[in-house]
Amino acid sequence: MGVQFLPQGNLPEMTSKSTQTKPATTGSGDERLSRRASLDSAQDLDELREVIGDCRLCKLCSGRTHLVFGVGNPRAELMFVGEGPGRDEDLKGEPFVGRAGQLLTDIITKGMGLRREDVYIANVVKCRPPENRNPEPDEVASCEPFLKKQIDLIRPKVIVGLGKFAVQTLLQSKVPITRLRGNWHTYLGIKLMPTFHPAYLLRNPADKKLVWEDIKKVMKEMQGENA
Numbered sequence: 001m002g003v004q005f006l007p008q009g010n011l012p013e014m015t016s017k018s019t020q021t022k023p024a025t026t027g028s029g030d031e032r033l034s035r036r037a038s039l040d041s042a043q044d045l046d047e048l049r050e051v052i053g054d055c056r057l058c059k060l061c062s063g064r065t066h067l068v069f070g071v072g073n074p075r076a077e078l079m080f081v082g083e084g085p086g087r088d089e090d091l092k093g094e095p096f097v098g099r100a101g102q103l104l105t106d107i108i109t110k111g112m113g114l115r116r117e118d119v120y121i122a123n124v125v126k127c128r129p130p131e132n133r134n135p136e137p138d139e140v141a142s143c144e145p146f147l148k149k150q151i152d153l154i155r156p157k158v159i160v161g162l163g164k165f166a167v168q169t170l171l172q173s174k175v176p177i178t179r180l181r182g183n184w185h186t187y188l189g190i191k192l193m194p195t196f197h198p199a200y201l202l203r204n205p206a207d208k209k210l211v212w213e214d215i216k217k218v219m220k221e222m223q224g225e226n227a
């Protein structure tokens with residue numbers, strides 16, 4: 001496999017004002033409509049973060065410490081999309097910063113030879129589901145427009161979908177991740193490679209070799225080669 005993706009050391013400090021929680025707002029119905037209407041007018045990620053503000057469009061707002069918007073290069077060619085924030089991410093306001101996040105960072109740095117700040121990392125939902133349960137359909141319906149706008153603003157060349165929930169949600173598919181991974185799909189007109197979630201790999205390290213196969217296809221695609 002050539003790389004073990006073993007978590008080590010501290011993650012580099014990622015700075016993005018886009019990850020900061022904004023002051024509370026009322027969350028009235030009019031404001032919801034206004035926020036949705038403003039999505040189209042957001043010209044960059046900072047404006048999108050302003051539009052999202054102290055979002056209360058779904059019930060996940062009640063348990064969050066931070067709204068986890070996303071982090072990385074706003075013009076990244078490669079974007080990773082996971083399911084939603086966990087405890088560490090909720091506390092820090094940044095996606096993929098716990099043990100699974102360290103593993104993702106190793107995949108990016110040791111596996112792909114990139115810096116974490118070269119790519120963009122986000123989730124399907126921006127607020128932590130209680131007890132790390134899967135986001136519910138109404139929560140995804142409320143939040144996915146924010147992800148779609150993020151992708152529209154970044155326009156990455158390739159998206160890597162991390163884990164069963166994120167991939168099945170993005171592709172609106174019930175096909176198991178074991179069959180989806182390793183094959184190219186399309187999301188919003190952008191090539192999407194599904195692979196296992198880093199948290200799954202922590203429990204099933206033998207499957208790191210499968211993720212490495214997926215990542216090699218992504219690297220070939222990024223280099224303009226047929227994968």
Ligand code: SF4
Nearest residue numbers: 055058061127142143
């Ligand atoms: S999960 Fe998304 S839609 Fe729900 S409150 Fe958080 S930002 Fe808003």
